[in-house]
Amino acid sequence: MTITITAFERSPDGGKGLARDTRVRWALEETGRPYDVRFVSFKAMKEPAHLCVHPFGQIPTYEEGGLCLFETGAIVFHLAENHAGLLPREGDARARAITWMFAALSTIEPPILELQTAMFGEGDKPWTKERLPLVRDRIRQRLGQLSDRLGDSEWLDGAFSAGDLLMVSVLLRTRPSGILDEFPNLAAYVARGEARPAYQRAFAAQLAVNAA
Numbered sequence: 001m002t003i004t005i006t007a008f009e010r011s012p013d014g015g016k017g018l019a020r021d022t023r024v025r026w027a028l029e030e031t032g033r034p035y036d037v038r039f040v041s042f043k044a045m046k047e048p049a050h051l052c053v054h055p056f057g058q059i060p061t062y063e064e065g066g067l068c069l070f071e072t073g074a075i076v077f078h079l080a081e082n083h084a085g086l087l088p089r090e091g092d093a094r095a096r097a098i099t100w101m102f103a104a105l106s107t108i109e110p111p112i113l114e115l116q117t118a119m120f121g122e123g124d125k126p127w128t129k130e131r132l133p134l135v136r137d138r139i140r141q142r143l144g145q146l147s148d149r150l151g152d153s154e155w156l157d158g159a160f161s162a163g164d165l166l167m168v169s170v171l172l173r174t175r176p177s178g179i180l181d182e183f184p185n186l187a188a189y190v191a192r193g194e195a196r197p198a199y200q201r202a203f204a205a206q207l208a209v210n211a212a
């Protein structure tokens, strides 16, 4: 069955791979699934045809036969559940890898998004100057805790998993702020993720569209 995802017609990051279709492309590449991409404009994302697939008018979405999914966590989980390569088979190890998926999206990503909102969405507000250091410190606190847990390990819990895929994807968003480089083991962890051939293919595919 053909898999179709949606992505920005033109990503605001110009192809740095920070738009969330990249993590879905990466999961598709890790699991060896071919896929098509339907590109949508910001305007089209808010129109009824797209809102049928994504109630919040965002990308990415995932369609396969009659199945329509949104939310990158759910899409990556769906792929990991149904194809080898992203979740351990053994029950406890699998549960721990899923825990890291949730940690990436519900503990690490929120303060990172807060910084983006503070800088780009509300950068002209009078409180921004005072707010930014607080938000940056909230990211530092979480990255410090993650750094302590990762230590010298290659991946978060044994072999590379969907937990690492989402964590690396989320951490990549801190790179422009410079905060990632304050934690050398996390910066190296992200670089290991980026070096994976599946990531390289995913990155190149989105770059080809956005750099064109």
Ligand SMILES: N[C@@H](CCC(=O)N[C@@H](CS)C(=O)NCC(=O)O)C(=O)O
Binding pocket: 018, 019, 020, 021, 045, 057, 058, 059, 060, 070, 071, 072, 073
């Ligand atoms: N929690 C959602 C977030 C999706 C999201 O924020 N997508 C962004 C692109 S990376 C988007 O569509 N932004 C445009 C908008 O919200 O209007 C997920 O993980 O899929």
